[in-house]
Amino acid sequence: MAVGSEPAVLAPVAATGHGLRHQRLGIALLAALLAVAPLFLYPVFLMKVLCFALFACAFNLLIGYVGLLSFGHAAFFGTAAYAAGHAAKVWGLSPELAVLFATACSAALGLVFGWLAIRRQGIYFAMITLALAQMLYFFYLQAPFTGGEDGIQAIPRGRLLGLVDLSHDLAMYGVVLVVFLGGFLLIYRTIHSPFGQVLKAIRENEPRAVSLGYDTDRYKLAAFVLSAALSGLAGGTKAIVFQLASLTDVHWTMSGEVVLMALVGGLGTVFGPVVGAAVVVSLQNYLAGLGHWVTIVQGCIFVACVLAFRRGLVGELARLIRRPL
């Protein structure tokens, strides 16, 4: 999305150059860690973590860098899951095309939802995104192509570019890792670009950004669409990996979970959502057999984070070493 030519008022990268080196080191470490992780951990679990980590990073782009709390991000995640599932299973598209199509669908949806939601600020923005996502949930509940309560099952993983057989978990893991790192680097690039500096200016003081001549609505919309598209990338990939797209993906509980991941890891940190996703997904696996305790524990973590732990895990660490992470 074109955002027009703007005055270069805010010195972009130079001011944070010192912190940037730490972040680059962190990204290299993260990539290395994830490359060897399948040697120690179950690849399917790792793929789940990576899909949700990308989803949480995309969500964090809005809340952490533009100050917009979207409580309806499941709409983009779930839409992409259905789109990828339908494209791969019914149309027989190859996985990369199915995921691309899914990402485009979410981006288009993000354009519509964002266009509506940025008309209001703060708390209303959160309620509007939540309500729009719920509308979509009811639509998918009745729409014929989603399979209702059953969802789209047995989505074929297929062959990447017609060559690599993805039914192998390790091959699939490689693809998911590349998708995740691609999305992560794009977000990283975005928040350190001049565009990202304007987003942060809007977060800090929107009237001021307006007075400096920025068309803040267009910036917010661009960030919203980018976040929706990347959430879609995560959702589409998830549908291919788990061969399932269901109503769970688009329910408000999913929107809540992604908020929790970003909150636990640290809102507005680069690595926080990844750590948060790992924590929340592990927790779900651990508590899966215990009935509704998952919800209760997640709720308690929400309360604890808001009351005593607002910086999140990575945010606290960053404060400890006095470097932005």
Place this chain on the structure above:
Amino acid sequence: MAELLGIPAPVLFGQLLLGLINGAFYAILSLGLAVIFGLLNIINFTHGAQYMMGAFTAWMLLNHLGLGYWWALLLAPLLVGFTGILIERLLLKRLAGLDHLYGLLLTFGLALVIQGLFRNEFGSTGLPYAIPPELRGGQNLGFMFLPNYRAWVVGVSLAVCLATWLVIEKTRLGSYLRAATENPTLVQAMGIDVPRMVTLTYGFGVALAAFAGVLAAPIYQVSPLMGADLIIVVFAVVVIGGMGSILGSIVTGFGLGVIEGLTKVFWPEASSTVIFVIMAIVLLLRPAGLFGRSG
């Protein structure tokens, strides 16, 4: 049998009545949200769970203590309102001065905890709650059959909403409340105990939700998730009406309930989404909401 627009009159009026009942719940809940938001600057996501707690309190009073509907109507709002006061004193108070998004996140977490606890205790299926004997049966109005209980729900909801409006707009207590909404520091300086007023306001909003829950118990089944989806619809209602006006909340709530009921007659598939679509249209035409001030 009389027909209107190709629809049998009893069906049309039946759905209209159901729409009015839903509208009554929207009105009471959005009223509570608006009152709480006015003073605490918090959107109370726990509201749906507190509505559910009202219904469950009624059920437990009946099944464990043998106290019937009329006792429940009095006791459930008091009991649930008291838990609200505890929540405000122990948790929400600590959020003073923070971005109000944190209030939304905290109350969302609380809603998850409360709903999870009730699901562990009672399971996910609904429990029946009988209509009190005094309100069984109904009136034949000629064009439709009017069940007494449903008429009672619409009537008493309207009365409670209007009483709340009167208290807030016309009494001294209400004027303190409105003043504190505008400028709490100044009101505190006048010697009024604003923190206590904040606590009681939250308790009152929660009690309203619980009251709606008791009213709903005989109509819908009592289930742990009965408030979870409802609260999202109420959020849409709040966005449509805007939270600036008490009377606006009431009118919007009832109006949207009726529109939803009519949609159920003419285009059933769209009935679950119609309120959200209206919200989108209102955002396009009047972003501040029908009765809202901009912001």
